[in-house]
Every structure is written in structure tokens, then in C-alpha cells.
Amino acid sequence: MLLSASTLLLSRVESARALPLAPLGPPVRQPSSTGKRTGLSDAQALEVLARSLSEGRYFVNAEGMPTELFADDCRFRDPTNDIVGLKRYVTALGLLFEPASSDVQLLDIAVSAPRQVTARWTLGCYLKLPWHPYVPPFEGKAVYTLNDEGLVVLQDESWSISPLEALRETFTPTQGPSL
Numbered sequence: 001m002l003l004s005a006s007t008l009l010l011s012r013v014e015s016a017r018a019l020p021l022a023p024l025g026p027p028v029r030q031p032s033s034t035g036k037r038t039g040l041s042d043a044q045a046l047e048v049l050a051r052s053l054s055e056g057r058y059f060v061n062a063e064g065m066p067t068e069l070f071a072d073d074c075r076f077r078d079p080t081n082d083i084v085g086l087k088r089y090v091t092a093l094g095l096l097f098e099p100a101s102s103d104v105q106l107l108d109i110a111v112s113a114p115r116q117v118t119a120r121w122t123l124g125c126y127l128k129l130p131w132h133p134y135v136p137p138f139e140g141k142a143v144y145t146l147n148d149e150g151l152v153v154l155q156d157e158s159w160s161i162s163p164l165e166a167l168r169e170t171f172t173p174t175q176g177p178s179l
Contacts, residue, residue: 037068040150042111045069049117049144049152053106060102060125062094071151078157080166098126107139115146131173135166 037048048069056064067086076083083089102125112118124137138161145154159166 035068036071036149036151038149038151040069042115042117042146042150045144045146045150045152046109046111046117049119050106050109053104053109053119053121057099057102057104058093059104059121059123060093060097061099062090062097063099065090065093069150069152070155071147071149071153074151074153074155076155076157079159079163096127098128098132101126103137112143115148117144117146118142119144127170129170133170133172135169 040048048066052058052064052066052069056066058064058066067090070086072086073084074086074089076089081092083092102123104121104123107120107122109117109119119142120139121142122137122139123135125135127133127135138159140157140159143154143156144152145156147153161169
């Protein structure tokens, strides 16, 4: 069977979209973990998320991640990444950010629809790359979709900076506030 050049190119483009940016391994469906906080109302899920963002700073500190509120096979989508699996996302957070010199500030959070919570935040960070790039604070929005058990199945983010700007900041050695 002969493949046309356009079919082969399309196949390679689709494969490239599926490649992770960090060494996270292939998506793995994990069995449901014990310790999940199921049965929470939208308002209760909002409280856990608000505390985890403001106190745990989980966007930049993997240890602050409220894993008990997220389904093991949840999806995390932002303008530069699309990760499926709680374990893979927590691993990515741990590999990416310098928690001691990065910060996230919760601006507001609300139940925006049934089974949906929306948070607005600012984030500024140093990345754990050899050249320690600094990403100046930018504003973002995370929309959390909850399943019938009250667990987050989708965290969908949008940012005030473009994906190109985010990648440029990542790969440009910069001088930010002192570490």
C-alpha cells in the first residue's frame, strides 16, 4: 500500500501533537485511588480548589495539589500542553516549577455553572531548567469540570499571554527577581 506524501505528513503532525513536552511517559489509566473526596457539592469543591490555589499554590507546587479532588484519568489542558492523567500532571508540575521562587495568586473563584468552577489567577515563576528562565506574572483562568461524583475531570486553562510568548519565556534566559 502506497502512502501519499500528504497522508504521511498528516500522520507525523498528529503524532507530534501527542508527544509530551516532558519525560512523563505514555498516558496510563490508573485504577481509582483510595482517598478520593467524592460526593462534594460544587461549593465544597470550590472551597478545596480555593484553598489549594491560595495556600497550597498547586500550579507551581506539586505538593499542594489536591489529588483527592481530581479523577485519576482527568485531563489538564492549557495553551501549550494537553495532559491526561493525574499522575502525569503532578509529575509535570514537579519537573517544571521552582516552588520556592514561583507564586500563584488567586484573584477570584466561583461556581460558574452546574458542575463547573472557574478561577482567575496570576502566576509568575522560575522554571527548573538549567538556565532558570523567569516567566513574569501573567493572568490566567482555569475552568474545572466536575463529574457526577464531584471529582475534577477537566482543568481547562486560558492565559493572558499567547502560547508563543509562553514558549519564548521558557527558552529565553532572563533576569527576574533574585532567587
